[in-house]
Amino acid sequence: PAGGATAAGAPAPGDRILFGHVGSLTGLSATFGLSSDKGIQLAIEELNAKGGVKGKLLAVKTYDDQGKPDEAAITATRLVVQDRVAVLLGEVASTRSLAMAPIADANKVSMITPSSTNVKVTKDGDKTRPYVFRVCFIDPFQGTVMAKFARGELKLARVAVLRDVGNDYSVGLADAFLAKYKELGGAIVDDQSYREGDQDFKAQLTAIKARNPEAIYVPGYYTDVALIARQARELGMKQPLLGGDGWDSEKLYEIGGKALQGSYFSNHYSAEDPAPRIQEFVKRYKERFGAVPDSLAAQAYDAAKIAADAIGRAKDFSGPAIRDAIAATRDYPGVTGVITIDQDHNAVKPAVVLKVEGNAARYVTTIQPDTAP
Ligand code: PHE
Secondary structure: HHHHHOOOOOOOOEEEEEEEEEEOOOOHHHHHHHHHHHHHHHHHHHHHHHEEEOOEEEEEEEEEEEOOOOHHHHHHHHHHHHHOOOEEEEEEOHHHHHHHHHHHHOOOOOOOOOOOOOHHOEEEOOOEOOOEOOOOEEEHHHHHHHHHHHHOOOOOOEEEEEEEEEOHHHHHHHHHHHHHHHHOEEEEEEEEOOOOOOOHHHHHHHHHHHOOEEEEEEEOOHHHHHHHHHHHEEEEEEEEEEEEEHHOHHHHHHHHHHHHHEEEEEEOOOOOOOOHHHHHHHHHHHHOOOOOHHHHHHHHHHHHHHHHHHHHHHOOOOOOHHHHHHHOOOOEHEEEEEEEEEOOEOOOOOOOEEEEOOOEEEEEEEOOOHHHO
């Protein structure tokens, strides 16, 4: 722009490197944003204790999008244009990351979503979005993981699906699960829908009950899933529920009570994993925040560390240079696994399957990407 002002997309000059975080700190998926923010903070504190990056300390500015896609877009724009952040971190929910992605591209500021798994987040049609990256796996893999587990391990022949039709993540994951489960010879006996925030799921559950499935696949977020589980039990349904990473919240157990006992979901990591890199992270996080880090916290920690690592390798602080450095990330030793950014700007990583027992999700198994095509 005229007058020598710093363009959007070029970080503000100064002594610190600013990350912008867009997250749901309030609303029906508030634990997603709150956990992510803690993960980012821990990463930044650790990096700063070692002198920061290229002689500059790191900081984060976080905005609450209240779980709304339009707020995610507004706050992402504010971070880029007003705060002139070097990198955008977030969102967790795919629908909100999809609202941010065009802003990252248009302003040439890289965005790393820690946990959005919908394919379209990093791909617009068949074109990879130049400035959008993720450090997690994608839903065609995650859906396959649970389909294989349901069919191969649990030996289930009949499963019903209950999806959130207003949520790109839920729809994409339901489709991926269903396709793989059928391919493996299972029957999808019903496919019902709801919208986030619905309070009464009895009509859908009654319809599902009549089809007598052995399990119900509910790839939604924790608040809805917990209510669905409670109402299923009220209707006398005893089937386990199956789900994905969107279940990962301490609130799942708080809201769901005993209704989810024996249910399974796929996730990015397990805090019970004995691997030293995970146990050391869990310990540091507990010391700092007094809580066990969920996968959102771990993924956001990795996203912030990868952003910093890329800035350290970038030839300068410009948007394109940082972008190129993120795209060149290879074999980064993250807490959640070894992270290589592939040509579609995704990370190829294993998934874990967890079982709800008591007020926790117990580790069951790890599924590698190459064994689940
Ligand atoms: N994968 C979910 C999405 O894309 C978000 C999520 C990730 C939720 C991890 C919880 C845990 O919408």
